[in-house]
Amino acid sequence: MKLLVAVVQDKDSNRLSNALVEANFQATKLAxxxxxxxxxxxxxxxxxxxxxVDEVKKVIQENCKTREQLVAPVSPMGGNADSYVPxxxxxxxxxxxxxxxxxxxxxKY
Amino acid sequence: MKLLVAVVQDKDSNRLSNALVEANFQATKLAxxxxxxxxxxxxxxxxxxxxxVDEVKKVIQENCKTREQLVAPVSPMGGNADSYVPxxxxxxxxxxxxxxxxxxxxxKY
Amino acid sequence: MKLLVAVVQDKDSNRLSNALVEANFQATKLAxxxxxxxxxxxxxxxxxxxxxVDEVKKVIQENCKTREQLVAPVSPMGGNADSYVPxxxxxxxxxxxxxxxxxxxxxKY
Ligand code: NI
Ligand code: NI
Ligand code: NI
Numbered sequence: 082m083k084l085l086v087a088v089v090q091d092k093d094s095n096r097l098s099n100a101l102v103e104a105n106f107q108a109t110k111l112a113x114x115x116x117x118x119x120x121x122x123x124x125x126x127x128x129x130x131x132x133x134v135d136e137v138k139k140v141i142q143e144n145c146k147t148r149e150q151l152v153a154p155v156s157p158m159g160g161n162a163d164s165y166v167p168x169x170x171x172x173x174x175x176x177x178x179x180x181x182x183x184x185x186x187x188x189k190y
Numbered sequence: 191m192k193l194l195v196a197v198v199q200d201k202d203s204n205r206l207s208n209a210l211v212e213a214n215f216q217a218t219k220l221a222x223x224x225x226x227x228x229x230x231x232x233x234x235x236x237x238x239x240x241x242x243v244d245e246v247k248k249v250i251q252e253n254c255k256t257r258e259q260l261v262a263p264v265s266p267m268g269g270n271a272d273s274y275v276p277x278x279x280x281x282x283x284x285x286x287x288x289x290x291x292x293x294x295x296x297x298k299y
Numbered sequence: 300m301k302l303l304v305a306v307v308q309d310k311d312s313n314r315l316s317n318a319l320v321e322a323n324f325q326a327t328k329l330a331x332x333x334x335x336x337x338x339x340x341x342x343x344x345x346x347x348x349x350x351x352v353d354e355v356k357k358v359i360q361e362n363c364k365t366r367e368q369l370v371a372p373v374s375p376m377g378g379n380a381d382s383y384v385p386x387x388x389x390x391x392x393x394x395x396x397x398x399x400x401x402x403x404x405x406x407k408y
Contacts, residue, residue, distance in 0.1 A: 110222060181403045190288070298394070
């Protein structure tokens with residue numbers, strides 16, 4: 082058995098939770114107060130059988146991977162209107178960091 | 191040395207904390223925002239010498255294991271009184287999930 | 300790669316965060332609700348390449364190690380003025396507990 086420690090952005094946290102439940106994986110969410118990632122983060126502890134590790138990682142990747150997002154332009158407040166670009170801007174969001182640990186023993190009471 | 195990661199129900203959390211302190215084990219509690227278990231959960235990190243692993247697990251089991259609890263019947267509010275069963279009902283509470291990880295090195299500063 | 304789980308006192312938490320960022324190490328902070336240490340604690344998850352483990356531990360030690368702190372005397376409130384010692388008193392603060400875990404696989408998405 083393996084324990085995956087996955088640090089993801091808060092904005093992807095609920096989506097990942099739902100996807101894990103749907104795929105029948107059990108996870109515990111820990112409130113992170115900082116992170117590998119610049120924005121607020123959530124840490125997932127996911128216990129998984131060896132033969133399902135790849136499947137869980139695929140679920141994490143599909144729901145959290147780094148991608149670009151279009152952000153609407155903000156009109157300049159008292160700024161120089163000449164330098165104002167009225168186009169949406171692409172910013173990078175998401176991303177996940179996953180550590181795979183070996184579980185020596187696993188018990189349920 | 192081993193690191194036990196134990197996810198338990200919130201309602202058993204204080205009792206487990208006290209039992210660990212009494213048995214002279216050192217633990218850190220992490221606030222979980224979801225869990226392996228349906229109700230709110232707390233995650234314990236417990237560092238323990240190899241020869242004491244069984245003892246710690248026994249403490250966890252004794253204080254957190256799944257058990258049935260009698261719940262007083264709730265009288266029906268605007269429901270069909272014909273289907274109302276005035277007996278206490280047994281519900282399952284508690285339970286713990288424990289992952290045992292190997293600690294390569296342990297330091298105290 | 301290794302995952303260091305470091306439990307430190309809340310009062311050293313920000314200093315350690317800043318020192319880790321400065322030294323270019325990536326860490327996630329988890330809110331602990333109890334701890335190995337008597338005061339409030341913060342748990343750091345620090346992913347690190349094998350050859351940098353010693354460096355990270357040095358950063359933790361330098362910023363969190365147990366030390367004595369002078370505390371100003373508090374004048375007795377309605378107490379026996381005869382037993383009042385008007386000297387600063389040394390108390391022990393800080394301290395860190397570090398578990399080193401082996402990371403089998405590490406992924407970033
Ligand atoms: Ni296994
Ligand atoms: Ni050992
Ligand atoms: Ni390695």
